Amino acid sequence: MTDWADPDTLDLSDGETFDRLLDRADTREKGHFFEFFAEGDKLVHDPGLRLTHHGSEQWMGQTLNHDPAYWRADTAQERGFEERPVHPDYLLACVMGITVEDLSEKGGYFLGRDDVEFYQPATAGTPLSVTSTVVDTRTSSSRPKYGIVTWETEGRNRETGERLVSYQRTNMIPRREPAATDGGAVGEQDESDPTLPDTLVTPEGEHFEDFQRALDTAREENAAVAYRHERGRTMDDQLVAGLPLATLNTARQHHNRDEMADSPSGDIVAYGDVTRSIALAHARSDEATYREHRFADERFHDFVTLGDTVYGFTRVLDCDPDAGPSRAGAVTFEHVAFNQEQTPVYSGRRTALIQRDT
Template sequence: MTTDPVNWPLIPRGTFFEDHVVGRVFDHHWGRTIHASDNLTFSTQTLAFNPVHFNRAAAKAAGHPDEVINPLLVFAVVFGLSVEDLSELGGPFLGATDVTYLRDVYPDETVYASSTVIEARASETRPDTGIVTWHTVGRDTAGQPVIEFHRTNLVRRRTSSTELLAVPDGYAEDFTVGARFRHARSRTITDLDLNGLTLLVMNSAPGHFSEQEMADTAFGERINFGGLTLSLTVGLATQDTAGQAVRELGLDDIRFPVPVKHGDTVGAATEVLAIDPLDGGDAVVTFRHLGVNQRGEIVCQTTRRVQVRRRAAEQPAAPTASSSSLISTES
């Protein structure tokens, strides 16, 4: 297999128009706990100055037990939970109807989402896409609905050059020592990183947030805090390596060969180094993660040890090397 991570097999994310058959149900696999801090940030940043969303006394005076989570935040979270399965591969959000708030949501509640395809038709103006409408429901931990809505998107069609490969669930059996793969998502570095996130973690090195300090250096401009480059590299890899993680055990061999600057886009690639069974059924999986910029340069590397669940005997078998090149050691 090639040693250049840019050419490693890609673990895909998202679905195509052809995957959306009327009646198909998607149970979106993540849930999201909504905190009071989420509610305050969302409400103030969207200028939603209804006091029941950020003033506990006002909320209680209105008959609520606590501040009420802004229902548009509930909508956005439930919508967001559905994106990976429904619309991540691209196609504009065309609109939503029948958005119904079925009950109030309060801080520290967890919501889950599921969607049913209710209509799928070809686009008359864009032959490379179709138009899909889903009925999405957000539920609490007891399974009771808290919100429902219909939303419609353009969704890309599958072409002869695109193939949606099997995606591992993240159990220990889904990984093979020596396997190498790229992750589908990437992220562009912005001022949120150079200023906001650097200062959030109280890193006071001015080279990350002061242009004046860096103007006469060899870099000529601000550079991203290495800890954030590391966090982004690992974060991008978790989409395919942490689905059944129990706990993070540690990192080693952290290096930053090339600095990351404003406007750089960072993606990630992973190699499986070791799988060590534990008493009790779990395993420790050791990964090597690489952060790669838009020029194909490695900007970060690290090894990471994670305790991962093993698949229970009654669950479906893990994908095999013959069914998915993602876990094969051959290119």
């Protein structure tokens, strides 16, 4: 009789033996299927990542976010920060990364995010406490193997309880059992051609007054304030796999090529927050950003994979001179990230405080 407790009974380095044994083994699953989620459920995520300057600087360097207020203490103080904060894109990515194991590790694609609001700057050393509440669950009308879940997520300082950021996010999530659907498409859109503005206006500078003047001109001339940014960033291993894993984002889509080989993308894909941050970095390089305020209607339109190059395009929607401190005014933008084939991959609306030219 074989003593299976004896470690020498089986030679697991023998390929044939290991293959036979592996076929009989159960897989201890990570993450949750669609059926796990019910409206109103609250999930407390663990572990809570501790924010660091190293992590923030790594994120900023790789995504081309070079705002000196997040690199140097003197500029941070000039900008009204009590101490040098971490970059808000890094904060948002860390808060969302922590949630992945509980919410979306099973796979499925990040469809969008809304009502992103920053309440106060976060500094290095801050330990995060993150919770999510299920807002809505529904069947995908086009993909019977998936459902669609929306969560509201909140990131706080674990030690003080102060709220740092909140948002709503929507993902496709695999179902344990396929559902019957009506075969309709998700998000069908009117294919009629939109009416384009007569001309496009580009701001002459990077300050609030430049955006306001451009918008005033556009309103007088049946034009729009819209322009593209010169920089592009090609997706490499560090961006696609390294940055997500540094924020504890364990979704297989970003680091498991074996699992993704038979997926619609055919390869690992970029974390949406990396794509987004690169597009925003291109935009920020052409503006005198003072503070980030809020984001809305963020959508992810197509896969971004290794070797793709991400570019940025911006439209200015509104200027509010009365919002913010005396040294800045609020500008609302619509940003679009697109790839080397000019295919949109991300879009979203952003309100930021832009420094005045005084």
